[in-house]
Amino acid sequence: MADPRSTAHDSLSRRRFLQISGGLGAGLVVSFLLPGCGREGAPGAGAREGAAADGEVNAYVRITPEGDVVLSIAKSEMGQGVLTSLAMLVAEELEVDWERVRSVHALADVDRYGKWSTGGSSSVRANFDAYRRAGAAARELLVAAACERWSVAREECRAENGEVVHAATDRRLAYAELAERAAALPAPEEPALKARADYRLIGKDVRRLDTPAKVDGSAIFGLDVRVPGMLVAQVVRPPDLGGKVRSFDPQAALAVPGVRAVVEIPNGVAVVANGFWAAQSGRRKLAVEWKPGPHADLDNAAVRSRCLAVVDEGIVARDDGDAEAAFAGAAHKLEALYEFPYLAHATLEPMNCTARVDDDGCELWVPSQSPTGAAETAAKITGLGPERIRVNTTLLGGGFGRRSAHDFVEDAVHLSKQMKAPVQVVYTREDDMKAGLYRPAGTNVMRGALDAEGWPLVWDQRIASPSIMRAKNWLSGMKDGIDMTAVEGVRNLPYAIPNVHVRWADVELPVSLHWWRSVGSSQNGWVTECFFDELCALGGKDPVEARMRLLAEHPRHRRALALAVEKAGYGEPLAEGRAHGVAVHESFGSIVAQIAEVSLAEDGAPRVHRVVCVVDCGEVVHPEGVRHQMESGITMGLSAALWGEVAIDKGRITTANFDTYPIARIDQMPRVESFVIAEGDPMGGIGEPGTPPIAGAIGNAILKLTGKPIRRLPLGRVAPTA
């Protein structure tokens, strides 16, 4: 049985690292890549010089003396299943028994794996070829080693189930016997990849590799890291947005047993102690005088009015036909204001990072979506070169975008540097909620009009929302001055409507922003699908019939919707007081149709009983993993739709814990039935596309039940009356 802790602590990799780097202290890096394996992430699977004492065949593949196959994965496991799906790609080409495979996070090593960030629902679709090639390259090296041993030609041998076979003489050599020699051979430039018809793993429901460690408590998340001599710190941040530390008196905190130091760092004042509880106890005694922030008037209502104030000043993102003239001349019109709040990621494992900065260099243990970015952060703070920074990626107790930021890395590195000891920074739940980075709030001014037959003629959507890309200074995410994430799903609204006008306005607000699962689609899927149903209601059209008609040019959307309709029994009678709501949304290259069956409690609270979900992701590696992600995306979207709202009052975030930021519980969970369409279209993403449609599906069911749309999220807060 694989050592379940190896995900975080792979001692053999550690040894290899020290061998190749000459030790952190020496700062000596041996060039270990063979030609053809460039810096730009090419998982070209080159062997390291002098490698293989530990069975390492290439950067991705290690064969233990017992014949276990250990695969290094340079994407972060946050529940979305990359330690399984990417391992499947390598194992497919490597020709090994899945039961012998385990996978670990690679070290954050730009030279070997390129920049490592996990997001955009891109891990599998962007690496489908690269990880298969890594497996194929290792396979070819192992076969070459066997051919050399037997003095036979490549064509006479085949790889099969962890062995190389010479059929003519019925000789076999196990990979474990070949690994050392294989690693010393030149890596093949273009190893042949299997034809789809020959796949044994891809497209099959194999067991997830990370499950066993997750049912016995042995899985190592960031908070489970224990480094000898480690201290634990909590960082008290300014309560006001834009606030600062004026002064602090550490004496009372320092008097608490176990508290070792109280130090100021850029993000706040840290209480450093022997353990979590001492840090917490010291923090309660800490006296900080804060310099107030300049936003005392800011609350949720002010955010809405600030958005509304600029909504007409936006930049045009799409302009088909003449929406203005068509609207003016239309007989049936609709105007509506759709508003959405800030959201927190609320991963169940709060943010944390463990750092050790000493004379040898800097080592991090961190649940990060972007370990190479964490290394860059550490480099900036310590001034150390990349060869002296080592990043171990633990399992992530949820990510959803939040863990691509590095605020917690900054804190840990600053503190370890100052304390000259390993430090684990832990955000309390309240820290995590209040010091969070949020999905933007925003406003949509919607205008729609119908033609004489009641079909949509005009779609005019003016959006105002703070720009994530501007906040991150990520200019590649801006096009013609428009934050592409803010208009995703709207700029490419798929419905055949002759006059479509879309504009977007940035809003300057002091709330920190970040990508949140499915980003702009997380709100745009709701706005577009609900306003579409409002137009259907105005024109007396059935929402499914109308979608089928207006999606004539989008056969994949139609196919997904048709399957959802069939599986949900849409149109058939439901129990008294229930209705079906429909939504379809494309994001990250996948199309998802969802039908929610909803009722309203006496107080008007929506209750979702069942969700039928169809995802067309083009091509599928791990079908069960896809269904997992649909279930997960729906649950996260459902929590946001019904209850998600970060509260701001007097210039402070006041949402603090799960009592004021509820997430769905088991008794609020609908039955979810997911169906996967994979008919050979370009491969789409999976981690995020399940989230956007659900709010629209629920909202549309409520519209059907009450005749009244709910135009402000969360839906569960604005209780409708039946």
Next chain:
Amino acid sequence: MPAYTLTVNGEPRQFEAESDTPLLWVLRDVLNLTGTKYGCGAGLCRACTIHLDGEASFSCQIPISAADGRSITTIEGLSPDRSHPLQQAWIEEDVPQCGYCQPGQIMSAAALLARTPAPSDAEIDAAMKSNLCRCGTYNRIRSAIHRAAKKKAENATAAAGAARTEASHHG
């Protein structure tokens, strides 16, 4: 610091701690049993669920002074080898995603099955509704609990059958 004694996963453990230290942090920071998770510190997410004298309890809300001398079971002590029917069912139903809440989920479910061997959906809801999962694995959790209950019943029947066979041989 005062000294305390606990029986943890069947072993007596003696240690010193501040009297207000929550059991959670004794387990994680003093006894190095990190399977029990911190999620909210306020009894709102139940990631910290353990068994205190057999009862599912949230360890983040119990000061060590209130647990002295008592018996604790954590996820590490549920079985030595993942053989508990719930752990097996969790693997069979492919329950975990990020996995962070799952030790707490499993400990709540284990306490449920100990007193209600064949729980209905409503009984599962009542017992499990305080355990939060951000990844939405709830439907699989429900299936896994039903599966484990069935397995336990089968095991019990088989054991009873074996006992009868044994008895008849001696009779």
